[in-house]
Amino acid sequence: MLWYAMPQACVSFYKNLEKNLPPGSGIFIVVNATTGAPLGVFQENRFMTDLRTGAAGAVAMKYCTSPDQDVVGFIGCGAIAKNMARAAATVRPYKGVAYAIDGADEFAKEMSKELGVSFEVASSAQELCGKSDVIYTQTPGGSTVLEKDWLNPKGVTIIASGSDQPTKCEIPPNVLAASKYISDLTKQTSKVGELRSALAAGVMTEKDVHAELGEVVNGDKAGREGNEIIVVDLTGTGAQDAAIGQVAWDKLSQL
Numbered sequence: 001m002l003w004y005a006m007p008q009a010c011v012s013f014y015k016n017l018e019k020n021l022p023p024g025s026g027i028f029i030v031v032n033a034t035t036g037a038p039l040g041v042f043q044e045n046r047f048m049t050d051l052r053t054g055a056a057g058a059v060a061m062k063y064c065t066s067p068d069q070d071v072v073g074f075i076g077c078g079a080i081a082k083n084m085a086r087a088a089a090t091v092r093p094y095k096g097v098a099y100a101i102d103g104a105d106e107f108a109k110e111m112s113k114e115l116g117v118s119f120e121v122a123s124s125a126q127e128l129c130g131k132s133d134v135i136y137t138q139t140p141g142g143s144t145v146l147e148k149d150w151l152n153p154k155g156v157t158i159i160a161s162g163s164d165q166p167t168k169c170e171i172p173p174n175v176l177a178a179s180k181y182i183s184d185l186t187k188q189t190s191k192v193g194e195l196r197s198a199l200a201a202g203v204m205t206e207k208d209v210h211a212e213l214g215e216v217v218n219g220d221k222a223g224r225e226g227n228e229i230i231v232v233d234l235t236g237t238g239a240q241d242a243a244i245g246q247v248a249w250d251k252l253s254q255l
Contacts, residue, residue, distance in 0.1 A: 022046065023079070028241070030249045040249060046079070052244040053161055053236060054083025056184065056213075057136060060159045060232040061091045063216045064182060064223045065134050069157065073097040073132030075125055075146065075170075076139035077107035080161060084136045085111045096120070099128040100139075126150045134159065141168030148175045148229075155227035161234040163194050170194065171231060173201040179229040180210045185237050193235040 016023050024046030030039045042048065072088055074081045077100035088094060096111060096119040098104040108119035122128035129135060129150035134157045137145050141162035158179070162170040176198040183189040186209050190196055198204035211221035213232060224230060
């Protein structure tokens with residue numbers, strides 16, 4: 001029997017941390033794909049959402065980086081960063097660099113102990129960028145977090161997941177314009193992802209999109225081809241929600 005999972009609601013409440021409450025509210029509903037009958041409701045408070053975001057980050061690293069890119073930076077060190085770090089470790093061994101306004105030291109210690117990965121804490125985003133071959137950005141997205149001049153001249157892959165609303169932007173338009181830009185879903189990133197700001201600035205059109213991530217995975221479009229800047233724009237897709245809901249339901253059904 002086939003199941004179908006969908007998030008009914010998923011909203012961030014970052015100030016909840018001050019109240020010792022989950023920083024996100026999320027509900028998944030699993031229904032029978034044939035009849036539409038509801039089978040389960042998961043109050044996941046972004047746990048499943050963050051897991052599937054990390055999984056997408058691993059796919060991006062696997063297909064859009066080269067094996068010798070083994071220094072991985074994390075700008076923003078919250079729950080999503082931890083899932084990105086865990087997921088990246090399934091792709092290849094790496095050396096980690098962390099930077100955040102708050103929480104970088106705790107993040108580095110926890111991930112180093114859990115993953116057996118060496119981590120250092122950078123004093124600034126600029127220092128992190130200069131050291132990193134791969135950069136994960138996962139911040140609230142209220143302002144840009146890096147500059148083009150900071151990036152590793154040997155080539156870098158930026159995997160950005162902080163922009164999922166029209167008011168958010170982590171990557172400056174000039175970095176996007178200079179990059180091989182890969183979206184998870186172009187019709188979505190053009191509205192709420194990093195691509196939106198480059199379109200608004202007039203430095204890119206949708207024709208400048210190199211590929212959607214799925215096209216790279218299935219071999220229709222190339223991933224890394226040299227010392228280039230690659231930006232992978234992850235806004236989250238319904239297919240990812242369905243996949244993580246299916247995994248959760250399958251595991252629950254086995255109990």
